[in-house]
Each structure stands twice: as structure tokens, then as C-alpha cells.
Amino acid sequence: MKKIILLICLLIVILCTLFWIRYGQILTANEGTIRLGMAAAVLDFTGREYVKFEETEYVKRYVSEYQDEVSLELVKKIMSDLGWSYETQEGTALFFRKDKDTIVVETKVFLKDYFLWDMPLEASDSK
Numbered sequence: 001m002k003k004i005i006l007l008i009c010l011l012i013v014i015l016c017t018l019f020w021i022r023y024g025q026i027l028t029a030n031e032g033t034i035r036l037g038m039a040a041a042v043l044d045f046t047g048r049e050y051v052k053f054e055e056t057e058y059v060k061r062y063v064s065e066y067q068d069e070v071s072l073e074l075v076k077k078i079m080s081d082l083g084w085s086y087e088t089q090e091g092t093a094l095f096f097r098k099d100k101d102t103i104v105v106e107t108k109v110f111l112k113d114y115f116l117w118d119m120p121l122e123a124s125d126s127k
Contacts (some may be wrong), residue, residue, distance in 0.1 A: 033062065050063065060121060063116055075107065
């Protein structure tokens with residue numbers, strides 16, 4: 001019985017160490033949280049294009065793999081699917097219009113491998 005418990009503990013330590021080696025930078029960076037680290041792991045292991053990792057009273061925060069212009073095109077496609085048309089880009093902000101409403105999606109490259117973007121709640125609630 002002691003051997004089984006010792007093996008389980010050793011396995012947990014090994015898994016935590018591997019997670020820290022791969023995602024430790026995320027956890028120690030300014031924006032890094034455990035949720036963001038887990039979302040990055042989901043991206044890596046499932047092949048999904050993006051993962052929501054946080055929701056505040058104003059925005060839903062997403063992470064995707066950073067691939068230069070492809071990352072911006074992903075955000076534009078998602079917003080288009082929600083009925084918003086792309087207007088312009090100013091710096092890292094993408095402006096979208098629907099009827100008379102205009103919203104701003106803030107974007108940020110995070111640790112050269114990941115792309116963070118904040119979608120205002122009214123963008124997804126208005127569909």
C-alpha cells in the first residue's frame with residue numbers, strides 16, 4: 001500500500017514539474033494565471049483555435065496560439081460569425097460595427113507564443 005501511495009505521489013510531482021517546465025513562464029508573467037496556463041494547455045493538447053479563460057462583468061478573455069496575421073484574422077472571423085463587421089484597427093485594438101453600435105476588441109501578444117483578446121460581453125450577447 002505504501003508503494004502505491006509513493007508511486008502516486010511521485011507521478012503527481014513529475015506531472016507538476018512537466019507542467020511547470022512548459023507553462024511556468026505563463027504563470028510568472030504579469031497577466032499569467034492558473035486559468036491562462038490551463039487554457040494554454042488545452043490549446044496545446046486539443047488543437048482548438050481558441051479557449052476562453054476568464055470572464056469579467058465587461059469582457060470575455062480568450063487565448064489562441066500566436067501566428068502573426070492569422071491571429072487577427074481569427075478574431076475577425078469570430079466577430080463576423082456573431083454578426084459584427086470589421087471596421088478598422090488602431091494599434092492593438094480592432095473596431096467592429098453592427099447597426100449603430102461600435103465595439104472594440106483589445107488584443108495582445110503574450111510571451112511570443114500566445115495571443116490574448118478581450119471581447120466585450122455585448123458582442124456575444126447581441127446575437
